[in-house]
Amino acid sequence: xxxxxxxxxxxxxxxxxxxxxxxxxxxxxxxxxxxxxxxxxxxxxxxxxxxxxxxxxxxxxxxxxxxxxxxxxxxxxxxxxxxxxxxxxxxxxxxxxxxxxxxxxxxxxxxxxxxxxxxxxxxxxxxxxxxxxxxxxxxxxxxxxxxxxxxxxxxxxxxxxxxxxxxxxxxxxxxxxxxxxxxxxxxxxxxxxxxxxxxxxxxxxxxxxxxxxxxxx
Numbered sequence: 045x046x047x048x049x050x051x052x053x054x055x056x057x058x059x060x061x062x063x064x065x066x067x068x069x070x071x072x073x074x075x076x077x078x079x080x081x082x083x084x085x086x087x088x089x090x091x092x093x094x095x096x097x098x099x100x101x102x103x104x105x106x107x108x109x110x111x112x113x114x115x116x117x118x119x120x121x122x123x124x125x126x127x128x129x130x131x132x133x134x135x136x137x138x139x140x141x142x143x144x145x146x147x148x149x150x151x152x153x154x155x156x157x158x159x160x161x162x163x164x165x166x167x168x169x170x171x172x173x174x175x176x177x178x179x180x181x182x183x184x185x186x187x188x189x190x191x192x193x194x195x196x197x198x199x200x201x202x203x204x205x206x207x208x209x210x211x212x213x214x215x216x217x218x219x220x221x222x223x224x225x226x227x228x229x230x231x232x233x234x235x236x237x238x239x240x241x242x243x244x245x246x247x248x249x250x251x252x253x254x255x256x257x258x259x260x261x
Contacts, residue, residue, distance in 0.1 A: 150192035
């Protein structure tokens with residue numbers, strides 16, 4: 045059975061198609077349905093790739109008009125990362141650690157933001173953890189990145205987490221709930237060092253589980 049196309053493969057295919065069809069900045073790119081048929085990929089996987097490209101500023105969607113190619117100068121980040129990552133195990137480890145750097149920086153900014161005290165932003169996550177309601181890893185970490193207020197870091201993080209095998213795509217498992225609770229408590233109390241220490245423990249747990257399962261995607 046053929047392996048499903050990974051995020052990086054789809055990005056590369058879209059880039060090749062843009063070059064082949066000589067699509068210029070400002071030109072409309074094919075619809076989601078057309079791209080799925082041309083690239084022979086699932087709609088949900090393609091939709092995630094397009095969403096990532098839009099967050100990076102590589103494409104833009106105009107309501108009622110379609111999706112358009114942005115200025116080519118915005119492609120540099122993808123070009124640099126796509127030529128570097130996934131070359132060997134060390135590169136994959138570097139991507140993982142670089143992503144963690146952005147996450148730790150975001151935690152510092154969130155803990156320093158006194159304005160977050162009154163909005164009780166973590167309540168919904170705590171209730172889901174305590175009630176064993178389904179919660180995605182990505183929802184939690186993305187919230188941290190968004191609350192940091194650093195939009196560039198958010199864009200880079202989104203790309204890095206895709207390129208490190210999307211470790212946050214899964215739902216939080218039973219044992220993880222106990223690892224997330226101290227992170228939430230530390231964020232609420234704005235205890236920077238404890239929040240970072242607890243987050244790194246959780247990240248290490250995820251990485252160890254992926255290695256044990258032989259998941260190098």
